[in-house]
Amino acid sequence: MRGDTHEHHIPIELNGSNFTYLFPVKLFEFQTQHGQTLEMAFMDVPPTGPSNNQTAILLHGKNFCGATWNATVIVLASAGYRVILPDQIVYQLAPNTLALLDILQIDEVTVIGHSMGGMLAARFSLLYPNRVYKLVLTNPIGLENWIALGVPYPTTDSLWTSEKATTYASIRGYQQATYYVGTWDPSYDVWVYMLLSIYTGSRSGQFTWNSELVTDMVLTQPVVYEFVDLKVKTSMMIREKNNTAIGKASAPPEVQKTLGRYYILGPKVAAMIPGAMYVGFKDLGHSPQIQAPDRYHDALLGWLKT
Secondary structure: OEEEEEOOOOOOOEOOEOOOOOOOOEEEEEEEOOOEEEEEEEEEEOOOOOOOOEEEEEEOOOOOOHHHHHHHHHHHHHOOEEEEEEOOOOOOHHHHHHHHHHHOOOOOEEEEEEOHHHHHHHHHHHHOHHHEEEEEEEOOOOOOOHHHHOOOOOOHHHHHHHHHOOOHHHHHHHHHHHOOOOOOOHHHHHHHHHHHHHHOOOOHHHHHHHHHHHHHHHHHOOOHHHHHHOOOEEEEEEEOOOOOOOOHHHOOHHHHOOOOOHHHHHHHHHOOOOOOEEEEEOOOOOOHHHHOHHHHHHHHHHHHOO
16 A cells, blocks of 8 residues: 655545535545555644644544544644544555554554544554554444344445435434433534535535445444453543444344443443553543533543553
8 A cells, every 4th residue: 555645735625525624634645445546634733732742643433524523632732742633434444544654654653533433443453553552442332243232234225225315304313312412512513514514515425335334344343352352551431321333223122222331331341451441421422522522631631641
């Protein structure tokens, strides 16, 4: 895999999205998958406080982008970190992330992943432990095998049909129930429209197809069986009202009751990771960095400084 980075000629509508990023966007252009040329958008934010000579890479979830870490970037940069925020490409997420770090000549990172990004962060740390200084898993998915537990395996066509039916109402309804445990603040709307802009953008067909492929990957490649093999310093940060379980709605009622119980999953999986620290918040949902940023960042920086 070879590539190059540049920040010139960034279109107003980047890969179907017209969302405005808080920090300058660069493109990592590389060839992969039988010579295809792909572009990964990313932000590279320098420290704003005295440098600690450390780099953090923030990995977003399926329904998120690098910008959903905006508040965390500000906190980490102030604490002296250089912060890298990729917008992931669907295929080969861990090798693509490694290739970006290589092109930026970054040898070691603190990896902070949220949701599917937490699943990716675990996979990255399993594959490349010598490149990871510390690992923070924030409400990662992959803590249970939903197919094995009774979620019917969906076809890619059925997943694509569901993706193409996405609306403002469906995005907000899911986020309100899962990310913010039934609460809603008008400030959350920016993340609804961020996602909606891609679903309705110029590349919506490609985006929805890729999105359903991500769902298939999440369902078929859980990392729960491999946490015991992690060899890096790890913190598991779980918001215990989080109830994320992809495919839960299509499972039998008796199965639904057993899925997405992160108040159980968090401590259980953290205990599988040698030397891991578990941090649980009983009243928050899936997106603590948005719902309660001050509390999340206090816990995050507190552990990073240990």
